[in-house]
Amino acid sequence: MIDLRHVGKSFTGPQGTVEALRDISLHIAAGEIFGIIGRSGAGKSTLIRCINLLERPSRGQVLVDGRDLTALGAADLRGARREIGMIFQHFNLLSSRNVFDNVALPLQLRGESRPAIEAKVTPLLELVGLADKAERYPAELSGGQKQRVGIARALATGPKVLLCDEATSALDPETTEQILALIKELRDRLKLTVVLITHEMAVVKEIADRLAVMEQGRVIEQGATFDVFTRPQHDTTRSFVADLIGFDLPPMLQRRIAADDADSRNPGKWGWRLLRILFTGPHADDPVIAELSRNLDLDISILHGRIDEIQGRPFGTMVVRLPDDAAKVAAARSYLAARQLFVEELGHVHRLDRAAG
Numbered sequence: 001m002i003d004l005r006h007v008g009k010s011f012t013g014p015q016g017t018v019e020a021l022r023d024i025s026l027h028i029a030a031g032e033i034f035g036i037i038g039r040s041g042a043g044k045s046t047l048i049r050c051i052n053l054l055e056r057p058s059r060g061q062v063l064v065d066g067r068d069l070t071a072l073g074a075a076d077l078r079g080a081r082r083e084i085g086m087i088f089q090h091f092n093l094l095s096s097r098n099v100f101d102n103v104a105l106p107l108q109l110r111g112e113s114r115p116a117i118e119a120k121v122t123p124l125l126e127l128v129g130l131a132d133k134a135e136r137y138p139a140e141l142s143g144g145q146k147q148r149v150g151i152a153r154a155l156a157t158g159p160k161v162l163l164c165d166e167a168t169s170a171l172d173p174e175t176t177e178q179i180l181a182l183i184k185e186l187r188d189r190l191k192l193t194v195v196l197i198t199h200e201m202a203v204v205k206e207i208a209d210r211l212a213v214m215e216q217g218r219v220i221e222q223g224a225t226f227d228v229f230t231r232p233q234h235d236t237t238r239s240f241v242a243d244l245i246g247f248d249l250p251p252m253l254q255r256r257i258a259a260d261d262a263d264s265r266n267p268g269k270w271g272w273r274l275l276r277i278l279f280t281g282p283h284a285d286d287p288v289i290a291e292l293s294r295n296l297d298l299d300i301s302i303l304h305g306r307i308d309e310i311q312g313r314p315f316g317t318m319v320v321r322l323p324d325d326a327a328k329v330a331a332a333r334s335y336l337a338a339r340q341l342f343v344e345e346l347g348h349v350h351r352l353d354r355a356a357g
């Protein structure tokens, strides 16, 4: 549905030239919710604004529904933009217009008749849950209600694509969830393709089917949300997902690993080895810890664990402690690998009684 081909964007100002986008190529399929995440300044806003040519790329092509927007003249571009709705962090409503008239605005600009406008706006207000607020003004609405108006307005011209520019960043967590649920529902009912940019990993985790991670104007990683969360390839991505899925170890454990690993000149002192197991795939529900202990006669204990759900699929991480016995650790690793569970060795720690001595 959306194809970005080698898109680049430079801004030239008094301070020199900023390369906001560097050779971005992305394919976003019809009907998917595609998240773009990155820190402030990564180029997300520039990228999403290039999709409807609010920002004209310096290089490359933007194809939406098969049409190359960068090749269209002004009149054709206006037509193509009706296929692309957009919502914003600060809603961008007109304070002098009531809810109905805010939603009606794009239709009025198109010169539609009052009855035609009513026939479109009334069901849209119902769809976003604001049927009883048509006569209200933006100042009388909560943030979540304002964004619902923004969504209804974005959908007034019947677009196939909805662009969401930090659409929940000004909302509290509960309202964020409601708006994300609404966007999902609208995607399903109206068969929309949704592109959203955010600096919050929790948002993409909640809603995106696939995602791209941006840094310094580049896409550094992309893939299915579940895969990126459970197997982040890039350090930046890893730091984004760390908090959310428990990659970070409790500080006390981190300190012990660091201190004990640094003390490697005396290997005889090792007591335990620490492994992190990622539970994904068909065997994520198997009682592997019990089986390891029983079948391999392993003295295994759990130091840290967390179970989560991403896109309806269970995902867990667990840090376990095994005796520092090379043969046993190898046996445990091959047992886990056979069940397609991903294992990572975190380091050594002394047995507490010896470490203390």
Ligand code: ADP
Binding pocket: 011, 012, 013, 018, 019, 020, 038, 039, 040, 041, 042, 043, 044, 045, 046, 047
């Ligand atoms: P993000 O949305 O990820 O915070 P932006 O797309 O807003 O990132 O910005 C990417 C880079 O481009 C930043 O360095 C920013 O300063 C620069 N930039 C964005 N818009 C403009 C502009 N209109 N003029 C000059 N520089 C800009």
